[in-house]
Amino acid sequence: MKPGGKSVNLGREELYELVWSEPMVRLAKRFALTDVALAKTCKRMGIPVPPRGYWRRKETGYRVGRPALPSLKPGMTRQVELRLREAAESTVDMDPEVGAQRLSRRGHRTASSSLSG
Numbered sequence: 001m002k003p004g005g006k007s008v009n010l011g012r013e014e015l016y017e018l019v020w021s022e023p024m025v026r027l028a029k030r031f032a033l034t035d036v037a038l039a040k041t042c043k044r045m046g047i048p049v050p051p052r053g054y055w056r057r058k059e060t061g062y063r064v065g066r067p068a069l070p071s072l073k074p075g076m077t078r079q080v081e082l083r084l085r086e087a088a089e090s091t092v093d094m095d096p097e098v099g100a101q102r103l104s105r106r107g108h109r110t111a112s113s114s115l116s117g
Helices: 012-019 024-030 035-044 054-059 096-105 111-116
Strands: 007-011 079-083
Touching (some): 012 024, 012 035, 024 035
Antiparallel strands (some): 007 079
């Protein structure tokens, strides 16, 4: 963990509830990690995660199932410490122009650069 950064300790049950309360991408943005890293953390802790398409089905009114939290197996951790994302680290509030400039510096083509030639 980065010194001075705020972090939170979550137990298996708490993380399970969070993972099934909102999409992983959105949940990961609250912490200083990606949705893939969050999914790997859940796997190490034996926490089932929503399958692909779960949130879309739920949004459109389908009845969706939620598996129970399985019992802890040997070698699985009970708690995890996750660093909270600081406001300055957030990419959500980034100005689109700034994002396009960063991408173009990395060699990615943006919509405007591909139109100009």
